[in-house]
Amino acid sequence: MAQFFKASSTNKQHNKIIKQCVIEKLDHQGRGMLFHQNKPMFVEGGLVGEVVDVSVDENKKRYKKASILKIQRKSDLRVEPECKHYQECGGCHLQHIEQATQIEVKQQGLSDLFARFAKHRPSQLEATLTSDAWHYRRCARFGVIYDRKTKKVQMGFRRSASSQLINQEMCLVLKEELSDLILPIKSLLNSLQGKMDLGHIELLKADNTIAVLLRHLKPLSKQDIGLIQEFANVHALQFYAQSNPTTISCLTEQSQLSYTLPEQDCTFEFNIDDFVQVNGAVNEKMVQQAINWLELSSTDCVLDLFCGLGNFSLPIAKQVEKVVAVEGVQKMVQRGTDNAQKSHLNNIQFFQADLSDLNSLKADWAKQSYNKILLDPARAGAAECMDFVANQKPSHIVYVSCDPVTLARDSALLLAKGYKLTKLGLIDMFPQTAHMESMALFTKISHN
DSSP states (O other): OOOOOOOOTTOTTTTOEEEEEEOOEEOTTSOEEEEETTEEEEEETOOTTOEEEEEEEEEOSSOEEEEEEEEEEOOTTBOOOOOTTTTTBSSOTTTTBOHHHHHHHHHHHHHHHHHHHHSOOOSOOEEEEOOOSSSOBSEEEEEEEEETTTTEEEEEOBBTTSSSBOOOOOOTTBOHHHHTTHHHHHHHHHHOTTGGGEEEEEEEEOSSOEEEEEEESSOOOHHHHHHHHHHHHHHTOEEEEEEETTEEEEOSOOOOEEEEEGGGTEEEEEOTTSOOOSBHHHHHHHHHHHHHHHTOOTTOEEEEESOTTTTTHHHHHTTSSEEEEEESOHHHHHHHHHHHHHTTOOSEEEEEOOTTSGGGGGSGGGGSOOSEEEEOOOTTOOGGGHHHHHHTOOSEEEEEESOHHHHHHHHHHHHHTTEEEEEEEEEOOSTTSSOOEEEEEEEEOOOO
């Protein structure tokens, strides 16, 4: 969720310059940290041992945030950021740290957060799931704004701590085929008659094609549709137009978007507005690790909560007696059902349910028994259904998390209900960023 700074009476030192600050450590987001006037001060881009001059950007009651004006003494760990947009883009904040060190920082952060919020520090972490540090993203959304002064369309990511867009030319974490489209698409948008009425634009690389989704606020003219179709033909891609949140049309010849998990022999069809994991290489490793940790057998009955389009459900179904997959978004339930049918998997059922609503846990699917459970919730976690999960008394629970704080919070209940944390590992889904995904395995404590 975006956070916006609001000036207050606690901000009297806003923009105060402090010289010769020594960075003491890194926090779990990779920010430099020190203590100033008995408050923690977070310094974006600072590394341990560096001496820096900073400008205080926020002075809150419990902490300060500052930005570096000058590095007086550099750390040996500092590397030169590779992206030309690094200093202005709000995306990849850790490019000044080599990837192996980034992973160490995230591992320590995961362990510390777990100890803080679950009151349990894991003895060790499993090997981190990684991918190439660059060109790993297969989808991204760019802001689009018409500048009335220059009469040109701006397209790019947001500036750091700002709603303004950078003058995007490339992106080193995007798949190269997508990065190479940034300037041509910007040129296309500037050629449209309706360029004043555009929203955002999304790029996606499926296994079988490249797709573009343009949000427009007013109907596209015939001329603009023709320009888009010509562009799509030249660049061999599918082009979609979205006039409102529920109406999307394909302006070109359309083939079904899909991605595969080769090791599991699974193909997933999806639509341009469906959620898919952005890092395909890490996703393959993540699914395989979940399968390994669940120790699946042909007699297992598995419950997959927050299942999406079946990213885990289908591979699991190939190895067990039965899978019940539950998801809050109806269109994803339908997508999962369709994918299962096309894969000839008859031992899996998909259900729609709001898992934050306790009443949903009274449905027929919730009255069945499961000996193994996987859950992959959104950032908010799964607090409302953790009692239900524990009361099923499964032998194995695999929790895939995109927020270590909510994972730790939810884990505390499992630890109190007779489960032990058997494995915990980092999933580096987003290299060059502070974002942490992780996977935890809980097993039932035997009282024999």
